[in-house]
Amino acid sequence: MLLGIGVILLVGAALGALARKLGQPKVLGEITAGIVLGPSLLGLFPGNLTERLFPDDVRPLLSAVSQVGLVLFMFVVGWEFEKRLIRPHARLAAGVSLSSIVLAFGLGVAAAVVLYPHHDTVAGKHISFLAFATFMGTAMSVTAFPVLARILTENKLMDTRVGALSLASAAIDDVLAWCLLAYVSALVSSDGDYAGLARIGRSASSMSR
Known part of the structure; x- marks a missing residue:
C-alpha cells in the first residue's frame, strides 16, 4: 500500500507540474496520472504491471485513503467558503x-x-x-x-x-x-x-x- 501511495504521489506530482507548464491546472495532470497508472495505459503493457503495482488486496486500502483525503479536502473547502x-x-x-x-x-x-x-x-x-x-x-x-x-x-x-x-x-x-x-x-x-x-x-x- 505504501509503495502504491508513493508511486501515485510521484507520478501525480510530475504530471501536475507538467500540466502547469502547459498552462493547465495541476489537477488535470493528477487525473492523467490516474489514467496512466490504470489499466487504460499501464495495463496495456506486457507483464500485468497494474496488477503487480496495485494488487487486488491493496486496492480497497488505497480507495479508503483516497476517500479520507477527499473528505478532508472538501471539508477545508467548505470551511473557507465565503x-x-x-x-x-x-x-x-x-x-x-x-x-x-x-x-x-x-x-x-x-x-x-x-x-x-x-x-x-x-x-x-x-x-x-x-x-x-x-x-x-x-x-x-x-x-x-x-x-x-x-x-x-x-x-x-x-x-x-x-x-x-x-x-x-x-x-x-x-x-x-x-x-x-x-x-x-x-x-x-x-x-x-x-x-x-x-x-x-x-x-x-x-x-x-
Missing part, C-alpha cells in the same frame, strides 16, 4: 445552475436518441428509453465538484465573487443531479415508469414524516 459573497447573488447562482442543467440534460437526451438503439439491453435486461435518456441527461449534468473546487483553490479564486458563484452553482447542480439519479434508479428497478415515480413519492413522504 458565504457573504454569494448571499446577495443567490438567485443568480440558482439561475446559472438551472440553465446549465437544462442545456447539459438536453444534450444528454439528444445523445440518448442516437445511442439507445445500440444500448437498449444491459446484462440481458431491456431498458426503457425514458430511463436511458434520463440517465444520459443526468450523467451530462453532473459537475466534477471536487475538481472544480481544486481548480478554484489552486488559482486563489475561492475568495472572489466568481469563485463563490461557480462553487454554489456546482453544488446546486450536483444536488439536482443526485435527485435525478435516484429517479433513474427507481425507474429501472420498478415495473413501469409511473411505479418508479410512486416509489420516489413514498420514500419522500416517509422521510418527511
Whole structure:
C-alpha cells in the first residue's frame, strides 16, 4: 500500500507540474496520472504491471485513503467558503445552475436518441428509453465538484465573487443531479415508469414524516 501511495504521489506530482507548464491546472495532470497508472495505459503493457503495482488486496486500502483525503479536502473547502459573497447573488447562482442543467440534460437526451438503439439491453435486461435518456441527461449534468473546487483553490479564486458563484452553482447542480439519479434508479428497478415515480413519492413522504 505504501509503495502504491508513493508511486501515485510521484507520478501525480510530475504530471501536475507538467500540466502547469502547459498552462493547465495541476489537477488535470493528477487525473492523467490516474489514467496512466490504470489499466487504460499501464495495463496495456506486457507483464500485468497494474496488477503487480496495485494488487487486488491493496486496492480497497488505497480507495479508503483516497476517500479520507477527499473528505478532508472538501471539508477545508467548505470551511473557507465565503458565504457573504454569494448571499446577495443567490438567485443568480440558482439561475446559472438551472440553465446549465437544462442545456447539459438536453444534450444528454439528444445523445440518448442516437445511442439507445445500440444500448437498449444491459446484462440481458431491456431498458426503457425514458430511463436511458434520463440517465444520459443526468450523467451530462453532473459537475466534477471536487475538481472544480481544486481548480478554484489552486488559482486563489475561492475568495472572489466568481469563485463563490461557480462553487454554489456546482453544488446546486450536483444536488439536482443526485435527485435525478435516484429517479433513474427507481425507474429501472420498478415495473413501469409511473411505479418508479410512486416509489420516489413514498420514500419522500416517509422521510418527511
